[in-house]
Amino acid sequence: MKSRRILLFALFTCVFALYGCVSSVSESASQRSLTVNIDKMTLKNVSDNSMLLPIRKDSVQKEDIMRVINGTYNDQPRVRNLGGQLSTKIAMEQVAKDYKKQVREKQKKLEEEKKKAEALKKQKEEEEASTFVGKLTTYGVDCYGCSFSNGRGSTATGIALDMYQGVQQADGSFQPGIKYGNYYVVAADPGIPMYSILKISNHGLSGSGISLDEPFYAIVLDRGGAIYGGHLDLYIGSESSGAVQHVLQTTPKVQIVRSGA
Known part of the structure; x- marks a missing residue:
């Protein structure tokens, strides 16, 4: 009777250990799959090259950036920094920051060009009139x-x-x-x-x-x-x-x- 108990305990131990191994292997495989999927993506420099962001369709990327700007972006995009570590929302926030900066600079440039064109037009009109x-x-x-x-x-x-x-x-x-x-x-x-x-x-x-x-x-x-x-x-x-x-x-x-x- 005692030996049957020992046998059952040993069998239970083996099954538990085997389940743990399978679980570990499954988790490891999942991590490898995630790494492989990320590594297959085409990466893009962001800001001062401190991060890399997977390139998606322009319309989708711009939509996500606008959501970050508006504070409605809650997803956690998986991206890698230069050290190979997985990063999250901070990357998109940096993209949004860069995007807003570029928009401001472009608007400022357009306004300056508009003012310059208007000044030149006014000057030309005044010269022609006189x-x-x-x-x-x-x-x-x-x-x-x-x-x-x-x-x-x-x-x-x-x-x-x-x-x-x-x-x-x-x-x-x-x-x-x-x-x-x-x-x-x-x-x-x-x-x-x-x-x-x-x-x-x-x-x-x-x-x-x-x-x-x-x-x-x-x-x-x-x-x-x-x-x-x-x-x-x-x-x-x-x-x-x-x-x-x-x-x-x-x-x-x-x-x-x-x-x-």
């Missing part, structure tokens, strides 16, 4: 019909023009040449306020610092009986000085950079 096709002639202090004495005359604004000393400046002194400050002197139509600054291009003139291939800037200091519409008359000192000469017959383009003083 630009006209002109006619350009030259005159000297000794021109026919001009009032001058001893080589000196004056503009409609009272600025003295002297063939020998130059142009009177704001402080009363004379600057040699034909400029008022940094600007050439022109007579313009009454529709353009005195002291307006003009940018004149495609002018066909050369001399006294004016170059054919570059625009020059002038200030409206004078009027004239024959000066109206888009007609501008450029002061050159003396009529016979040849300080500025017409080299090409062109159609000048005039932009009002500043209207009035």
